[in-house]
Amino acid sequence: MSLLVVGTVALDTIETPFGKAERIIGGSATHFALASSFFHKDIRLVSVIGDDFPPAGIEQFKKRGINLEGLQIKKGEKSFFWAGRYHIDMNSRDTLDTQLNVLATFDPVVPESYRNADFLMLGNLMPSLQKKVLDQMNIRPKLVMMDTMNFWMDTAWNDLMEVLKHVDVLTVNDEEARQLTREYSLIKAAKKIMTMGPKYLVIKKGENGALLFHENQLFFAPALPLEEVFDPTGAGDSFAGGFIGYLAGTRDLSFDNMKRAVIYGSAIASFCVEKFGIERVSELTQQELDERVQEFIDLVQFDIDLV
Numbered sequence: 001m002s003l004l005v006v007g008t009v010a011l012d013t014i015e016t017p018f019g020k021a022e023r024i025i026g027g028s029a030t031h032f033a034l035a036s037s038f039f040h041k042d043i044r045l046v047s048v049i050g051d052d053f054p055p056a057g058i059e060q061f062k063k064r065g066i067n068l069e070g071l072q073i074k075k076g077e078k079s080f081f082w083a084g085r086y087h088i089d090m091n092s093r094d095t096l097d098t099q100l101n102v103l104a105t106f107d108p109v110v111p112e113s114y115r116n117a118d119f120l121m122l123g124n125l126m127p128s129l130q131k132k133v134l135d136q137m138n139i140r141p142k143l144v145m146m147d148t149m150n151f152w153m154d155t156a157w158n159d160l161m162e163v164l165k166h167v168d169v170l171t172v173n174d175e176e177a178r179q180l181t182r183e184y185s186l187i188k189a190a191k192k193i194m195t196m197g198p199k200y201l202v203i204k205k206g207e208n209g210a211l212l213f214h215e216n217q218l219f220f221a222p223a224l225p226l227e228e229v230f231d232p233t234g235a236g237d238s239f240a241g242g243f244i245g246y247l248a249g250t251r252d253l254s255f256d257n258m259k260r261a262v263i264y265g266s267a268i269a270s271f272c273v274e275k276f277g278i279e280r281v282s283e284l285t286q287q288e289l290d291e292r293v294q295e296f297i298d299l300v301q302f303d304i305d306l307v
């Protein structure tokens with residue numbers, strides 16, 4: 001099984017109530033690829049950077065065995081840049097700056113060796129580019145998952161609706177689900193989204209966990225209550241990386257296995273938020289990950305005998 005991801009590889013400036021980090025390594029594809037590499041070995045990246053991107057970032061990808069044949073490096077150009085500031089509750093943030101830079105002219109080319117990938121993650125990116133990647137696949141992947149954000153709902157609505165038609169699983173946060181449907185109830189919003197294309201929907205609720213929807217089935221996974229939440233940036237992408245990485249690693253697309261994938265996604269996202277950017281996930285060990293999954297199991301397991 002192989003997993004192809006397209007998305008941003010970026011430089012981020014992040015302000016949280018606990019500090020500020022400037023021009024650190026980020027991007028939707030970065031967080032996704034690093035997280036999914038804990039579950040699956042064949043990860044192929046399609047993205048673009050400028051020559052201002054730190055070599056240490058490239059090293060991180062290589063260290064985790066991520067295939068970079070589809071990563072374009074544009075000489076004399078600047079990488080995608082995003083700046084955001086978190087509110088005191090850390091669940092909401094304001095985007096302070098989005099500089100497309102290399103992304104403005106990005107033409108994603110899926111290398112021939114990537115075109116038969118079994119799983120495809122359309123990470124947060126311009127919807128027209130997400131569609132362009134999908135169109136280059138030789139065969140339709142077994143599972144196409146997509147992430148998006150309010151920025152693209154505001155600036156590229158029609159393209160977003162078009163690519164959504166071809167997606168199996170959509171991941172959005174609660175605010176984005178509401179913006180996408182103009183429904184306050186997340187149940188109503190989920191029903192509407194599942195008429196737009198996706199058969200499965202994950203609604204991420206930050207520190208309040210995540211909901212998985214499919215037809216009339218619903219599953220809820222809490223987020224692990226953490227002592228230290230330092231920087232939530234990338235938690236959503238790490239979640240998606242863990243989720244689809246687990247599915248690719250186990251080769252099982254049943255709803256029951258998706259429930260387990262939600263737990264694995266939540267576990268890796270819980271590490272992402274403990275330090276700025278990719279710092280915590282970069283130093284994560286398999287043993288720490290396993291122990292955290294056990295903490296999730298312990299958190300929600302209880303026995304009730306209904307008489």
Ligand code: AMP
Nearest residue numbers: 008010026027082124233234235236237
């Ligand atoms: P998340 O916190 O999971 O939503 O992901 C945050 C990451 O997404 C950051 O590292 C940013 O570089 C990246 N990002 C921010 N805005 C966009 C955008 N409009 N399109 C693609 N990626 C973005």
